[in-house]
Amino acid sequence: MQLPSALLTSLQDIKGYNQAAFEAIHTSAEQVTSIRINPLKIVNSQRPIVDGKPIHWCPYGYYLPERPFFTFDPIFHAGAYYVQEASSMFLWQILAKAIGTNTNGLKVLDLCAAPGGKSTLLASYFKDGLVVSNDVIKSRANILVENITKWGYDNVVVTNNDPSHFKMLENYFDVIVIDAPCSGSGLFRRDNDAINEWSENNVTLCSQRQQRIVADVLPALKQGGLLIYSTCSYSKQEDEDIVDWLIEEQQLSTVNCQPSSNEGIVETQSDKHQGFGYRFYPHLIKGEGFFAAAFTKNKGSLFGNYKEQTLAKPSKQEEQMVADFIGEQLDYSFFKQAEAIKLLPTKWWLDLQILAKCLYIKKAGIEIGTIKGKDVIPHHELAVSILNLPQINTTELSEEEALQYLRRKDLTVATTKGWCAPTYCGLRLGWMKVLPNRINNYYPQEWRILKE
Structure with missing residues (x-):
């Protein structure tokens, strides 16, 4: 594997970089496979899901001793675990440091969410919150729907919108996660094609796009809200320089997430404003290249003025038929989209109507199914959901x-x-x-x- 010389030169003065070790790990045949288990499905599984070493920065993350053929594992299709790169699970530790365990009522946006690794992590972390999982590209949003469906949670809304559309939700979200499109140098070990696509010009273009994405969506974050920014790039222009831009131009405050010193994660600080960032090098940790930083928003408001879209509701007879089929589901509200009957926790009913007014929703809550004559035709979402279905x-x-x-x-x-x-x-x-x-x-x- 021949790494771009311009990349190697650009990394010389960055903390944690060692060219010999960096090149050696990229030419080695080492493969790292990791998964994150679904905490609300592991309790129902009659089979141990993992036989591997824990990932220190995520309580549900594990390294596997070898890569199995996941396609032939039925519990993978049942949503018992998600195959996720270990470095990106650091999101859990950022949340633990910056948010803590009191997640009840919090609203979270995963802006560039496909294929769904971070969104499924957010759904598990904010099990008492609401997660809006978005991707601007339609085909990627379809993959996102599949993975969110298999994860099975009822607190996720999947949308297919441009970042600028979220300006209509001013001061709405408590947390926004932006895993920004980048030049991809952190993926060189997994994807050789990424090497051919890398260039200094592409790094510059990505940096400009990253700033535009953040600027477009930032109005939707509440005052005091948490912004988490990440890339799979080693380039300072996409990482620490963006940290400085966020502090200076967007008036955000840096958050120190204090990783344990023995984990191999490198804590850096940006040149101008000493904003904290966290670098993952594959020669120092078991994982791929990754960068993450967290911020709080200083300006803005805690509230917004939102309009609602009235959503169709099933008839009393239809609700009774559904209840007879799946049993009483307390604390849930039913709604209809075309002929499909769906449910969502009642605490998020008003929010769903607000989101529907502003965004294109591809999936919300759990789809129960449709009614034909005297029969309920159940949807796949219902089967793989976390709902308790004792009558089924x-x-x-x-x-x-x-x-x-x-x-x-x-x-x-x-x-x-x-x-x-x-x-x-x-x-x-x-x-x-x-x-x-x-x-x-x-x-x-x-x-x-x-x-x-």
């Missing part, structure tokens, strides 16, 4: 049967007729309809396993 018929599958189900192949299992949620190791995988002479497999066609 389930049947436990073997590993071979679970993989057949995930390939959307025919199954022959003995179970009660009607709608059934097949499970593997106690975790729901989706839906099947048991008929007198066959079983219809309702696993989503576009998500099925194609490999044999």
Whole structure:
């Protein structure tokens, strides 16, 4: 692997950089695989999810001794864990230092969210809050919906908007996370193509774009709110220089997240305003290149004047049919989008109407399904959600049967007729309809396993 000489030269005076060690790790064959488990699904799993070493900066993160074929693990498809790069899990420690454990009622925006690693982490951390997970690119937003669906939480709204659209939500969010598009030098070990795409000119263009993205969305952060900025770039122009720009031009205050000295994370300070940043070098930690910094907003207000969009509600009869199917779901509000019936925690009902007025929403809460005649046709979201569904018929599958189900192949299992949620190791995988002479497999066609 031939690293760009201009990059190596630009890093010479940056804290933590050692050219010999940096080049050696990039030419080694070492691979690091890490996952983050889903705390609300691990309790229901009848199989240990991890056999690996913990990641110090995230309580649910683990290094795996080798990379398995995740596609052939049914509990991966059930949302029991997310395959996430270890360095980016540092987001958890920033939140722990800057927010603490009292997350009730907080509203969080993950602005550049696809494919969903940080959003699923935020959903777990802010389990009593509301997470808005956004991506501006439609195709990436579709991937985001899939991963948020599998994670199964009811406190996430997925949107597909440009950062500038969030100006309409002035002083709305308590926390905004911006994992900004960057030149990608921190991904060289995972993606050789990133080396060919890297240039000094691209670094400059990325830095300008990063400033534009932050400036567009910053009005949506409350006074005293937390901004977390990160990149997968080593370039100072995209990292510490952005820290100085945020402090000087946007009047933010730096936040010291104080990583433990033995973790290998390098704490840096920007040249002009000594703003704190945190660098991850693969020769010092088990992970890829990453940079993160946190700030509080000094100007602005705690409140905004928001308009609401009236959302359609199911009829009393439809609500009763749903309740008969899934059982009473206390503290939830039902709403309709086209023919689909969905639910969201009641505490976020007003906020959903505010968001719907300003943004294009691709997913909100949990989709229960549709009603046809006297039947509820359940949606896949319901099966893989964290909702307690004691009235739903389930049947436990073997590993071979679970993989057949995930390939959307025919199954022959003995179970009660009607709608059934097949499970593997106690975790729901989706839906099947048991008929007198066959079983219809309702696993989503576009998500099925194609490999044999």
